[in-house]
Amino acid sequence: MAPAQNFVAGNIGSPSCVAEETQWVLTSEQVEKTAVRVQLRLTKSLRLCGKNETNPDCCPKPLCVLETLQVSACVNGTPQSSLLIQAKINALLVPTNAGYDNKTIIPNQVYQPLGSCPCDLTFRACDVRCCCDKDCSPEELKLFVSSCLHGPFGGQVSPAPDYQCTVQASENTPDWFPFLCVNSPLENNPYLGLFYEGDTIASKPGPSFQRPVLSAPVPVNAYVQGSPILTINDQYFTIPQVSCVQCGGLVCENVTLALDYKFSWKANDITNVTLTRTVGTITLDRNVVLTTSYSAVFLNGETMNEPNSGNPGYQVGKPVIAGKLLDTGLIKRTSINLWKPVSDGLCYTAEKKQILFGENSTSGCLLPVSQQNLTQCKFLRETVGSFQAALVTGTYVSKSGNPDPLTMTGWLNISFLTLNSSPVMEVTTDSCYGIPSHQHIHVWSLIKGIVQGEPQREIHALQVSYSLSTWAVECGGGDVSPCVDPMKTQLFPITSSVTFSDIPTNIGQLKTRYQINFTEYDCNRNDVCWPELVFPITKYYTGEPYSQSLAKGLILVFFFITASILGTPWRQIRQAWSSAAL
Template sequence: QTDATPAVTTEGLNSTEAALATFGTFPSTRPPGTPRAPGPSSGPRPTPVTDVAVLCVCDLSPAQCDINCCCDPDCSSVDFSVFSACSVPVVTGDSQFCSQKAVIYSLNFTANPPQRVFELVDQINPSIFCIHITNYKPALSFINPEVPDENNFDTLMKTSDGFTLNAESYVSFTTKLDIPTAAKYEYGVPLQTSDSFLRFPSSLTSSLCTDNNPAAFLVNQAVKCTRKINLEQCEEIEALSMAFYSSPEILRVPDSRKKVPITVQSIVIQSLNKTLTRREDTDVLQPTLVNAGHFSLCVNVVLEVKYSLTYTDAGEVTKADLSFVLGTVSSVVVPLQQKFEIHFLQENTQPVPLSGNPGYVVGLPLAAGFQPHKGSGIIQTTNRYGQLTILHSTTEQDCLALEGVRTPVLFGYTMQSGCKLRLTGALPCQLVAQKVKSLLWGQGFPDYVAPFGNSQAQDMLDWVPIHFITQSFNRKDSCQLPGALVIEVKWTKYGSLLNPQAKIVNVTANLISSSFPEANSGNERTILISTAVTFVDVSAPAEAGFRAPPAINARLPFNFFFPFV
């Protein structure tokens, strides 16, 4: 037995150090499970919760003696004789008190065999900031936790800070969305159908379509998203077929039996070369795969879906119209882009969209038109987004191949776009110049622009005429090739400072041309043709104004200086 002692000693030393290092935190912690004795609070300090003479933190194995644990009741005097040191030499109560009970364990190595010495002393805390009297006794120990019962359960649940999973999010979407109170739709409430809700595909985290997005009442939306499809399976993909969009029946009001069927108003067929033809009938068409030689085509694929819902002021949906653009899709345009639109119309109204009331709103198209003859009103095209347009950059980039792709001029957005003109020696200048000019101006470039977003077509005098300037460099006599069209819109703020309204005061369209480059035969040259729109705010900056300076209005009585004046 004596031979084994040195081995235990070396091991014991390490554990002693470890125990001492963590000793500082020990007195304030109570062993779990020890009930706090409420006890009569008689003395200046609270009665200790645990008896220091019994407390033993190193007693980790029940019914077995822990090595170097001098307070372990399982250890006999024979065990103590082989200990090298006490891992917990002192057990004290709360060390913040000025005096507290402490138990000091030590080993008497002088005795043979070594004995454990147990001392129960009153330890005096030398610190001048020790606690002599506590008048708030619960402050020194942990308070008892609240036991959940039916009254405080909900509040306890709310304070929980882990991951929460609730059953509702996994069951059907509709059960969660139903609003029991109102028998009408409100703004932003999903539109319900007989089985779930009206689906309005939308992009989510990427540009790909997500079909399970609900359409919200009175929220007008226009969304473009992408579908990755396998053309061979186009007949089976639901999202490409008309029926997917036209079959649901919208509930007139939430949770009712009355259904409003979606009626197909129009079907426009887009051919492979993007020409549009309108179909007379509105039968539901299915996408069908056509194998034409080497490559396969899919016809009647849904490209655009436009919902137009009519509602009453009582929050009911009374009519649901739908129009489609179906197209022929080849493998060139896969992944496919689809366009979805939904807008809401109030019953018995005929809305006239404005670009502002009165001043232009940023992001809405400029209103523009022509005056066919003197004294008449302005004629505008019905498409608001087609009244003043500029060239749109396309994939082909070739100016001569480019046709009809225009982008509207939106108020407040400066824009730039262009195309490339490849010149070879064979092309005659006059023809190219003619072509480029018509390309830059587009079909029916207007003469007049509305000063306000709500200008009436008959108020001819209000409209702002477009100034056309042709700027050319180099020699006059040579053939001029237009290279750029710069449209400059000068606008000013109008009205009160708090709510300024944008008013267009001047529009210039500047066609910049230069002399036709003399291309050597066989030598190809590429010229960049560009269009730009700039918006210039010409309003004078608002200056800080001051009221009239205060005047002293203290007058002496008129006869104050009587003897002298």
Template sequence: MTVNKTYLTIPQVSLNGQCMQNAPVAFLQSVDVQCITDLDAYQVQDRIFNMKIKNDALRGTVTPKVIYEDTFNLDKFITNTETILSIGSASRNVTVEEHYIFRWDNNTISEINVRIIRAEVNTNQKGILTQRFTVKFLSHNSGNEKESSGNPGYQLGKPVRALDTNRMDNITTLRLWQPAGRGLCTSASFRPILFGENALSGCLLEVGIDENCTQLRENTLEQLDSLVQATHVAMRGNSDYNDLSDDWLEIIRAEAPDSSADPAVDTANGTCLDVPAQLLIRILISDAGAVEGITQQEILGVETRFSSVNWQFQCGLTCEEKVNLFPVSAAVQFIKIPVQLPPPLTRFQMNFTEYDCNRNEVCWPRLLYPLTRYYQGEPYSQRVAQGLLLLSFFILAVLLSNPWARVGKA
């Protein structure tokens, strides 16, 4: 909340997939969204740049530190472009990305850093603008690259932490594509894989009818490999980056297809077999106890596996000198493993199934279930009265039976 008693807002995606331009930013809730706007309808939003944000209940304030950057790669953000030239046409700046970093300490905001990326366009230019907005909350004493994803277990929605022992700068993360514009892989950005969230992403490669199959396999494999530039993942949300023995798990990689092995049938133009097109990342997770009543989750293992498709150039009546779009995709699947397997059946349960309430309509072990507190079909007092009435009928029947009649005659 600002000092003017208004909420800090940024565009966010609603449940129906539409972008809400003035959605409040929730405390400790990270955001990473993309919104599409027509350049004709674009308006500059004065969100945080000249505002003062409250940091606690004692009327303290924090002034955001704003950094502006310029980009000249318009194809990454603007599609369906069309420029209507006119005499004296000027240019204007449009915001393509906004990144907010909030540092917090003891439920108060201590620092706000904002990075604004702008692009210069012609005032008469038309097209579709793709904007990206991110919000990240970091503890006051942590760096951007070493922010933990839980303590000790992973928190849902936090990035999966990873290491690449083959590099000097070994801190990394598992990633997915975040396409923009035409959805090409060359212009796609990346977003981290978040713990506990299954996801699917993809991008497009431009291929021609005379495409070399070996080169195509190498390109697709390179694009898929770029998502997992890591050798180990953290078992816990706070595993030490500087200590590989601190619960770091090696990523299990299924054998990647050999891009140099060119099948003999790849002789016809516009046809390639066994092209790597999909990457499946499976992450096994499990509960690992609780801290102060909060369940802690950890990663048990990570496996990557490729799958291939046969590609054929698509054209109409005549195959002209044009390009096709070849889709590559990646999927993340979190599989939860139970802490304990269900106990095996005993020999009595296997042999005497008439006593198994799950296999029979009549369940003798639960004969008195209606008289227990777990039964909610009727009031308890009514059930007790009915039970006593049945018991009285049973006693009366016993007294009037033949054995008691014989005792009376004797």
């Protein structure tokens, strides 16, 4: 058990763990494993007392609180450390008149500024930091006299220009200054010429958050752009706006998170309407408000006219095309996705991203799990399994980048490695085994040909497998709250990955026995290549015609032999031969 910790606020003195009666309320909150947020809150109101008012809850003077407190941190009733806090709080000044019952007379802006005090924005009320506001009392001015607004918005031009006669104490004053300075009030500033006479423009009605009143639907024979979509009962086909669902307790099952409509049209007719409904189970430890999103997309043409990923082979960086067989015999395109965490990184708010051909990737999200969730391992496995299964909704994968949805020859079955369905015996109540926390997608591809010099890659097989792990609440690091509080959650990762592998189609020409045994003569495997010594007289030399290079090479050989015969080495050899003969 961890030692009992508490915080006590009191007057200045020796640190004490005995709570004293003050006008402050002290609260503490554990924000991290080694951090605690301590907050002091004043129990009295900051309203300034009226005349002859004896209510102790208000402030008798503008300086409402001027007090020094001592906050002590205690463990098992023994002070460990203390902190001095000086509180200086002024009373809240609330104008007695709201200032909106009368109109403010604005002078002609052509001849004088918008006002001698532009920061005076509230009628018959003191504006904070506006020292030229005539509505501010001396007591109110004392609160912000050291931080008044400067410049034209505060009523004056700051700093004053050098040519003003009032600027006599400025540094580096020129010698002509006392005779040629300008004597003009600061209110007469260049900003005066920036105001012009304008005109009023009638306001237009803005958008309303109320439900619009729709006229009675009129049946149409053909749709045109902007026409309302009608149902079979000649009623408007409407899509709900973003709605909120109040969800309380611990688990919200089968909650609709999103509805995505896809309208396919051709000429003046709607050919197909597809609705994708995203459903999830939300598990939280407090009341939350869930937002359901709706969207509508219009596609020109039949449902099969969707962007391809190659022609015909897959292009690197294009999405892998999956599909599922409909009752009509048509294969409807779907996608194979990975996790795409956003904002807080939780799986409940995570989005999905399509896997791209030839690009290996790994991503994941976080799932909050409490000790109480670990007592329902079967439900936890099903929840994680449903999250992972939502990534791969199709049962087929297209071989090429432009599949035909009417024939099955261009599609392959996606291989799913089933998990071990045998029941797992749970030996403890604080851990769960066999959680499918990682989903791996393996794609094998090969080159089926070359079109205009570009290799055409096709998918040969696609396999989806899972890795099982054990989840248990950890209470290390001094934080024992997850083990003490059954509703305290910890974050566990759910990951997904994809790997692409190329199947070799050509292993190359087999090497000869000479290339294997006599590697010292291989120019591709050695720094010194002996066959290149006679390169100019070989057929690989293309700098000049072969006949000329051969003739020049033979001439060089002749000169070399002549030099050897007539030179010093040959003469020494003859002398040695003659002496040996004698």
